[in-house]
Amino acid sequence: MTTVTDPQGDGFRLSMLLNDTRYRSLTLQAIAAIVLALAIFYLANNLLQNLRALGLNISYEFLGEPAGYDINQTLIAYNSQSSHLSAALVGALNTLLVAFMACVTATVFGVIAGVLRLSNNWLVSKLMSAYVEAFRNVPVLIWIIIIFTLMTAVMPSPRAYLGEDGQSLILGVMAFTNRGIYIPAPVWNEGSGVVVAVFLASVVGVFAYRRYARNLLYATGRLLPTGWPSLAILFVPAVLAFFVMGQPIGVDLPDPLANRFNLRGGLQIGAPLVALWLALSIYTGAFIAENVRAGIQAVSKGQTEAAASLGLRPGRIMNLVVLPQALRVIVPPLISQYLNITKNSSLAIAVGYADITATLGGITLNQTGRAIECILILMLFYLTISLTISAVLNVYNNAVSLKER
Amino acid sequence: MSKTAAFVRTEQLPPKDPPASDVGPAKWVRENLFNGVSGSILTVLSLLAIYYILASTLPWILNGVWTTDNIRECREVLDGATGACFSVLTERWAQLLYGISYPSEAYWRPTVAFFLLFVAAAPVLFFKLPRALLLFTAIYPFLAYWLIWGGTVWVSIFTALGFVAFYAVYSALVTRTFAGAVAAGVIAAFVTWTIGGYITEAIAPAEPMLEAVPSRDMGGFMLNMILGTVCVSLSLPIGIALALGRQSSMPLIKGISVVFIEFIRGVPLITLLFVANVILGYFFPPETNLDLILRVIIMITMFASAYIAEVIRGGLAALPRGQYEAADSLGLDYAQAMRLIILPQALKISIPGIVNVAVGLFKDTTLVSVISMFDLVGMIRGPILASTDWNGVYWELWLFAALLFFVICYGISQYSQWLERQLATDHR
Numbered sequence A: 001m002t003t004v005t006d007p008q009g010d011g012f013r014l015s016m017l018l019n020d021t022r023y024r025s026l027t028l029q030a031i032a033a034i035v036l037a038l039a040i041f042y043l044a045n046n047l048l049q050n051l052r053a054l055g056l057n058i059s060y061e062f063l064g065e066p067a068g069y070d071i072n073q074t075l076i077a078y079n080s081q082s083s084h085l086s087a088a089l090v091g092a093l094n095t096l097l098v099a100f101m102a103c104v105t106a107t108v109f110g111v112i113a114g115v116l117r118l119s120n121n122w123l124v125s126k127l128m129s130a131y132v133e134a135f136r137n138v139p140v141l142i143w144i145i146i147i148f149t150l151m152t153a154v155m156p157s158p159r160a161y162l163g164e165d166g167q168s169l170i171l172g173v174m175a176f177t178n179r180g181i182y183i184p185a186p187v188w189n190e191g192s193g194v195v196v197a198v199f200l201a202s203v204v205g206v207f208a209y210r211r212y213a214r215n216l217l218y219a220t221g222r223l224l225p226t227g228w229p230s231l232a233i234l235f236v237p238a239v240l241a242f243f244v245m246g247q248p249i250g251v252d253l254p255d256p257l258a259n260r261f262n263l264r265g266g267l268q269i270g271a272p273l274v275a276l277w278l279a280l281s282i283y284t285g286a287f288i289a290e291n292v293r294a295g296i297q298a299v300s301k302g303q304t305e306a307a308a309s310l311g312l313r314p315g316r317i318m319n320l321v322v323l324p325q326a327l328r329v330i331v332p333p334l335i336s337q338y339l340n341i342t343k344n345s346s347l348a349i350a351v352g353y354a355d356i357t358a359t360l361g362g363i364t365l366n367q368t369g370r371a372i373e374c375i376l377i378l379m380l381f382y383l384t385i386s387l388t389i390s391a392v393l394n395v396y397n398n399a400v401s402l403k404e405r
Numbered sequence B: 001m002s003k004t005a006a007f008v009r010t011e012q013l014p015p016k017d018p019p020a021s022d023v024g025p026a027k028w029v030r031e032n033l034f035n036g037v038s039g040s041i042l043t044v045l046s047l048l049a050i051y052y053i054l055a056s057t058l059p060w061i062l063n064g065v066w067t068t069d070n071i072r073e074c075r076e077v078l079d080g081a082t083g084a085c086f087s088v089l090t091e092r093w094a095q096l097l098y099g100i101s102y103p104s105e106a107y108w109r110p111t112v113a114f115f116l117l118f119v120a121a122a123p124v125l126f127f128k129l130p131r132a133l134l135l136f137t138a139i140y141p142f143l144a145y146w147l148i149w150g151g152t153v154w155v156s157i158f159t160a161l162g163f164v165a166f167y168a169v170y171s172a173l174v175t176r177t178f179a180g181a182v183a184a185g186v187i188a189a190f191v192t193w194t195i196g197g198y199i200t201e202a203i204a205p206a207e208p209m210l211e212a213v214p215s216r217d218m219g220g221f222m223l224n225m226i227l228g229t230v231c232v233s234l235s236l237p238i239g240i241a242l243a244l245g246r247q248s249s250m251p252l253i254k255g256i257s258v259v260f261i262e263f264i265r266g267v268p269l270i271t272l273l274f275v276a277n278v279i280l281g282y283f284f285p286p287e288t289n290l291d292l293i294l295r296v297i298i299m300i301t302m303f304a305s306a307y308i309a310e311v312i313r314g315g316l317a318a319l320p321r322g323q324y325e326a327a328d329s330l331g332l333d334y335a336q337a338m339r340l341i342i343l344p345q346a347l348k349i350s351i352p353g354i355v356n357v358a359v360g361l362f363k364d365t366t367l368v369s370v371i372s373m374f375d376l377v378g379m380i381r382g383p384i385l386a387s388t389d390w391n392g393v394y395w396e397l398w399l400f401a402a403l404l405f406f407v408i409c410y411g412i413s414q415y416s417q418w419l420e421r422q423l424a425t426d427h428r
Helices: A021-054 A084-117 A122-136 A140-154 A192-220 A227-244 A271-298 A301-309 A314-350 A356-368 A371-400 B024-032 B036-062 B071-078 B087-098 B108-125 B131-149 B153-173 B178-203 B220-247 B251-266 B269-283 B292-318 B321-329 B334-371 B376-386 B394-423
Strands: A175-177 A180-183 A185-188 A249-252 A267-270
Touching: A021 B251, A021 B269, A084 A122, A084 A271, A084 A314, A084 A356, A084 A371, A122 A271, A122 B036, A122 B394, A140 A271, A140 A314, A140 B334, A140 B376, A140 B394, A180 A271, A192 A227, A267 A271, A271 A314, A301 A314, A314 A356, A314 A371, A314 B269, A314 B334, A356 A371, A356 B269, A371 B251, A371 B269, B071 B087, B087 B220, B087 B376, B087 B394, B108 B131, B108 B220, B131 B153, B131 B220, B153 B178, B178 B334, B220 B251, B220 B292, B220 B334, B220 B376, B251 B292, B269 B292, B269 B334, B292 B334, B321 B334, B334 B376, B334 B394, B376 B394
Parallel strands: none
Antiparallel strands: A175 A180, A180 A267, A185 A249
16 A cells, blocks of 8 residues: 655645545545445335335244144254254254265365376376366256256165065165165164273374374384274274173164065165265365365475485375375365355255255245245354354464465 | 408497387387276276266167157157157257247347357457457447347447446546546446436337347246356456455455455355345335346346455465555556556456356356246256156256256366466466
8 A cells, every 4th residue: 555655734624535545545434334324224224114015024933933844854853843943953954964974075086086187097087087077067056966867767766675575785784776875774772882982082092193103203213103003093992892892883774674665774865865965076076186186286396306315205205295285285275165065065955955945945934934034044054154164274274384484 | 461350330220129018009008008007907997987888878879869749759769779869959959048938039139149249258368369359348248138138229229328428438537536537437327328218218119120028038048148147247347346345454345345255155156046036125125126037147246246356356466566566656546556557467367267256157057947047957947857748858958958068168167277378477
């Protein structure tokens, strides 16, 4: 901005509000404030007039009334007598569920595709380019619908698995049907808490061991193996606890013989959820692949060569030199892709998955007619998630940014 | 003297051919396809994948039927064999491209507007083209509006004249004061539009040259194109204003810009479309009756301008500090510095980012099908798949839609990459 060079002169004149850089910004902001206030007043006034004309008011009491509709995929207890608020809560949890699952798989797809796209293998890199371009350049809504249609058209109906002479379950435990996927459900018997606690403690133990190994390396130069000891720490205590407690965790398999019309037992993941999950992961995976590729290419060749001339082995070069620098480039766009997944999961409405847009912004809105309230809550929900993710991103950026002295 | 050597080679031997495995196709195959065990495994897996994809799609495509009237006839022709019913495309192409209600004798109008779009966009996208072409770019919006919506040509002409009046007044006064020039220009434009409104009412012929088509009759891929181009072009000036606002040192202006940008970027487009569908009408006086397409354009423009503002902010931040200081040291005020020094450079480096936003936005226009507008996706999901004639012809339609979007988006992204190479001045 311009610096103030005007000489301090005789007192304040009115024309200085426009001509003096010291006061002009105040004038402009005052004008902006007045315009903003007028605009808000105009819009609010229109809103109130329109609502009064229609006999409506703004009230959130409908949230306590029974919703009156069923939701087929719920994470918490819900029935049609539950309130609109709990329907919204079910939807919110469903949104978070599909977003979380898609984030994990999209990262896996993206990293694999991004690394393979840089591969020396001509065929593989071309194939990955085709994948990335095909998914990046077609709307995600079309992909969601295509994958949903593909699932319902190609997979057999649950009846194919039923009865003595039905198709046998995949690996004996899973069934892929056009209504969804049936997988074994864990059954938590008494004592399973101990096993879980032991497992969680082992996870902490693995981190502690790795930290110890690293400190030892930096302090003395002694290198401890980390691969198999980590695995051992992770699984051996949990397996021991499992048998000591008398095998408390069982599985509930999908049972083809229990019912004549549908598979019973196990955990059912509905077809809309699977289709949305797959579509979001494959679509966003293509974007992540590009980020990963750009990140790896952003590390200059000199870094690799410098590390090699120090005598590091190729694996070490990747782990200690290239990856930490590439991650600094990869992670910020990766996190904004996670944000995109969360926002794109609102397209669940196209395949009938009950996320918050479909419950609160769809059925509840249509039943109660409370459009303003519903959409306001909906926006606040997404805004909270976005701002949380941005906050995480800022913390990360500050942590890894180059410290210049 | 006796010869001590029976034979002395006088010329140099020609170099031997390299081993067969080290030249030509064999070398290429060995290095690029069968490079080590894992490379070979990947190649075989890729070949298998390609084989399965082709084996399942090729017969279906090659055996396609193009000339039947409905799905039953198509299945009769196929007689149990694998094959696609592409006849849905030949029978319903007009609905897919223009929607249900657009008058069929007027199909040429949006088509001409579509091709003229390339002419209008060319001078903006390719800097080497003669600058005189920008004149057509300036005329294009009014021409396209007249072509697509029809009605009397005077509406377009007077709208354009309003902008001409603005520009004339603005350029006459801008050397004295920027803010004054803008204000006077806006007043001149409004005066022109008001007068033009009366004149149009007086002289508009009862039978306009082009039949008027109401907005609700727009549909199909045309609707996606309209929403995409209109919203991106409208959001550019708003995005620039927001980006400058976010960089401003005035806390109030900065606050408004930040809240707007972060709010819009934090919610999914679909919630904004819900707003357009059910809420936006409440915020206007009871007697105004905005049609749905206009409300959707308002919301998508707000959405796009927030994203474009972030791209332009990146461009502004990427300019070296010296440019700002140089402008200051020349004694330019804020408006002059931005107009003459900062924005031309910042916008130029932002173009690839803006193009990416445009591609994303164009893809997102398909979301309007969720609020029951009949764009390309809405046409397929609604009238076509629900009709008894074509109930069940999923793949042909969805692949057609995917292909249509792919061609356009891939084209634009290739342009963006080309431009990035053009703009890259560092040598790596």
